Amino acid sequence: MAYLLSKENFLKMSEFVYRKSGIYLEEEKHYEKLAKYVDARAEALGVDNFRKYFFNLRFEDKEGDEFQKLMNGVTVNETYFYIEKDQFEALLNKKIHELHATLPASKTLRILSSPCSTGEEPYSMILHIVEEGKVVEERDIEVVGIDIDSSVIEKAKRAKYSERSIHAIPKDVLSRWFKKKSLGYELGEELQGSVDFQVANVFDKTQMRNLGKFDVIFSRNMLIYFDDASRKEVAMTFYDMLNPGGYVLLGHAEYMSRIVSVFKAKKIDNTLIYQK
Ligand SMILES: C[S@@+](CC[C@H](N)C(=O)[O-])C[C@H]1O[C@@H](n2cnc3c(N)ncnc32)[C@H](O)[C@@H]1O
Incomplete structure (x- = not known):
């Protein structure tokens, strides 16, 4: 036919x-x-x-x-918890202390996961933050997750995950923060609602502006689906959305130096992060 x-x-x-x-x-x-x-x-x-x-x-x-x-x-929504976990460790176990020390005490530290797909990436940030313990006791931290696909945002809000999704979470972390269900796992009540999920298109300037300013933007495994002109446009949108000194992290196969030259690249262990 x-x-x-x-x-x-x-x-x-x-x-x-x-x-x-x-x-x-x-x-x-x-x-x-x-x-x-x-x-x-x-x-x-x-x-x-x-x-x-x-x-x-x-x-x-x-x-x-x-x-x-x-x-x-x-859209292609493939993701899982702790994907490319070196980046969470580099940022959330190391750089976060520096950010915490430099921000005024009353300021909320804001992190954006763009795109977040079904939520594994921003919830992985939350797990690293709560496991680290100290910073979250002393500072308000807000994690926002956006994606153009409304169906993945709905799933992210439900916070129910398959075995495949959670396979890379260390067992002790899994048992502390998840409930085993007959089919898969559910994020524990104490962490439900810990991410502000929204449907947004990174090319929609108004939607992006309305999200406000961030100290850190994770943008992993989306730019690979774009061409050079679109990557450049999105990189500059992120630049505008970052507070001075803020960071962008990309996926392992993505390099900011090939897109725009406005960020300073820094290496933490084996991870490249890009500073405004
Ligand atoms: C492969 S997932 C990446 C998820 C996560 N960041 C990771 O690395 O595991 C790519 C996501 O990009 C989203 N996406 C594609 N184009 C977008 C756009 N213009 N604005 C916002 N999200 C977009 C898709 O809906 C999809 O969920």
Whole structure:
């Protein structure tokens, strides 16, 4: 059976996705998935050709629901607790003391996980912070997690995780902060609500500005899905969102020096962090 989305229209659709979200879809890798998605949405909307679906998406989607569904359909949300854990250790066991010592006593230390997917990354920060113990007793710390995909934000708020998700958490930490359920694990009540989760698009300047200023931004494993121009734009958005002296951390395969030159790179053990 032929799909409603022709190869030619795939280009229109991928150009739309790219313009709105920075996500670059390649025909070879993504055509089939996107074509199935368009068929399913067209059926749900009761339209029988691509043109009507695309018109609806661009011009009749006043509340942004159709756009949100599309985003939820095209994102790659792979993550797990303590992923690339050297970075949590570098930042949260070492640099956090320095930040704590330099910030005025009344100031909240703010950390952004952008993107946070289903919440494992920001909750891993919380686990490192509470396990470290001292700083959290002396300073208000706020962790915010954002993602363009509303379905992962809903899951993050539920804080229920599979065996696969929690496999890298040290056993003693797991038993202190999680409850074993018949299927997987649930974050304990004392840590539920410890992250402020929000749906936001890193290309939406208003949404990003409304999040306020941060001392640390983790942005791991998202820029790899963007092209150079989009990476640059997002890196500069993060620069503007950081307090002076604040830090950005990227995924292991991502290097700020290849994107923009406004940050100072610093090495802590084997981890590179970038300072404003
Ligand atoms: C592979 S996950 C990374 C999660 C986590 N940071 C990690 O390293 O494990 C990539 C996430 O980027 C999100 N994403 C993609 N484009 C985005 C955008 N324009 N704004 C916000 N989030 C975006 C996706 O929805 C997805 O959940």
